[in-house]
Amino acid sequence: MVKIRPYVVAVNHVPGCPRLESGQGGRKLGRQRCAPGCERVTDGWEVDLVLRLPDGTPIRERVKAPVSGKSAALRWAQEREGQILAQKGRKPRQARVVPTLAEFKPRFIEGHVKANRLKPSTAEAYESVFRTHLEPTFGSLRLDAIGDELVQRFKGELVEDEMANKSINNVLTALSVMLKRAVDWKVIDAMPCRIRLLKWELVEVPFYDFAEYRYLVEGAAAIDPRIELLVLLGGDAGLRRGETIALEWTDVDLRRRTVHVQRSSWNGHVTLPKGGRSRRLPLTERLAEALRSHRHLKGPRVLYYDGGASPTNKEIRMWVQRAQRRAVLPATGAYHILRHTFCSHLAMQGATAKAIQELAGHQDLTTTQRYMHLSPAHKDAAIRLLDRRPVEDEVGTPLDSAxxxxxxxxxxxxxxxxxxxxxxxxxxxxxxxxxxxxxxxxxxxxxxxxx
Structure with a gap:
């Protein structure tokens, strides 16, 4: 049943009206009507639908018609009645409110980064990417409005800034992960764009040759035994900087000459090593001797800076710079070159890629392939083997004679x-x-x- 009546927005009551005297602001007191002379103020038409679905469910809907005129309101009411019967009483689905990238970021950090217990270094990397690149570009856009053209234009801007392909891919990956989580959490229906990463090649990493590394170890030993041990942990065991800082004496077995790398330190946060897996590796003779002579009771960790505190990243860089200057090498302070040296020397000495992968703790063998190269000196030595080819054949006849x-x-x-x-x-x-x-x-x- 459809009823059409004027839509009352206010009532001008006359003095003495029982509804006004009820103290309820003109609201109806029981079924008592207004006094004669009260004037109703109307605005349009009200539709009152009273229906019963085929399953017996009663439905009543009272709403102001969105059209003007009584006949137009009646037609709208009839169309609305048909919609209700077709939907079997279900209310029309409201449009989903899609947040902007800036609005969704805290939810992503809380529900993805923190909930999955990502490493503090990874969390900081996400924060840096959002703060530096994503929020300035896409912060005010709804997630479902980040389309293919916008992403390609953004990628082009990063290329113009002369960022490395690997760094650009890190930014694009962060955007892709956020949008995928939005799809998983039903914030958006589907990925609004397709993100294509740039191709990048694995370049040969820098490392010290045998002579340079020997000079570095000797220079470090002449300065401070702690610096010598630091250099050997990187060059003879392949430990990362955070793994070196977090190394404890309980991880070292001098009797079996092994070390168990099972923790890493980043800005004071101790987590598992990169890749989330620990590893055991044997010690070289000189590294075992350096650990044995460095034994102390200052605390559980192997390395301590002046004053009894664990060395920070800045102090590790200073130690490496001192050793590099003593060895007359470029004083970059980069500690990771020692890990590159460890892997490269293993490859130059004939170690298999699988062995290097296990010793270095690489997740992917592709990373290990970066070290499967030879230094120029070894390439020259290989070519010189051709200079030593025999000049006589098996029966003693010179090869150049007829x-x-x-x-x-x-x-x-x-x-x-x-x-x-x-x-x-x-x-x-x-x-x-x-x-x-x-x-x-x-x-x-x-x-x-x-x-």
Whole structure:
């Protein structure tokens, strides 16, 4: 049933109206009506729908018609009645409110980064990417409005800023992960864009050759035993900087000459090593000796700075710089070059890629392939092997002298030189072996020779 009545917005009551005297602001007191003379103020038409669904469910909807005129309101009411019956009483689905990237970021950090217990360094990397790149560009946009063209334009801006391809991919990956979480959490229906990463090549990493590394170790030993141990932990064991800072004496087994790398420190936060897995590796003789002579009772950790505190990243850099200056090497303070040196020296000494992967704790063998190269000195040594090729053949005949041609057992006649005339071609040197002939070509089977 459809009822159409004027839509009352206010009532001007006359003095003495029982509804006004009720003290309820003009609201109806029971079924008592207004006094004669009260004027109603209307604005449009009210639709009152009273329906019953086929399953017996009663439905009543009172709403102001969004059209003007009584006949138009009646037509709208009839259309609305049909919609309700078609939807079986379900209310129309309200439009989803999609947050902007800046609004969704705290939810992403809380629900993805913190909930998954990502490493503090990873959390800081996400914060840095959002703060530096994503929020200035996409912060005011709704998540479902970040389209393909916008992403490609953003990628082009990063390329113009001369960022490395790997760094650009890190930014794009952070954006992709955020949008995928928004899809998983039903914030948006689907990915609004397709993010394509840039191609990048694994370049050869810098490392010290054998002589440079020896000078570095000797220079560090001349300055401070702690600096010597720091250099050896990186160059002889391949520990990362955070793994070196967090190394404890309980991780070192001097009797078995092994070390268990099972923690890493980043700005005071101790977590698992990179990749989330610990590893055990044997110690070299000089690293074991350096650990043995460095044994102390200052605390559980192996390395301590002046004053009894664990060294910070800045102090590690200062130690490395001092050793580099003493060895007359570029004083960059970069500690990771020692890890590169560890992996490169293993490869140069013939270690397999799988062994290097396990010792270094690489998750992917592709990372290990970066170290499967040789230094220029080793390449030169390999080429010099060709200079030592023998100058005489197996029977003592100089390779540059003309060897006499030996007769060939062949019944063929005619043709060019060496064909049927009993001599070998001048381009093929024949060597007599027993009662047969070896020509450098594969000999014919005995059955194919002429009797």
């Amino acid at each position: 060897a006499p041609a030996a007769p060939l057992r062949s019944g063929r006649t005619g043709g060019g030189p060496g064909e049927g005339d009993g001599t070998a071609p001048s381009a093929v040197r024949a060597i007599s072996v027993g009662d047969g002939v070896e020509t450098g070509l594969r000999p014919k089977p005995e059955s194919s020779r002429s009797e």
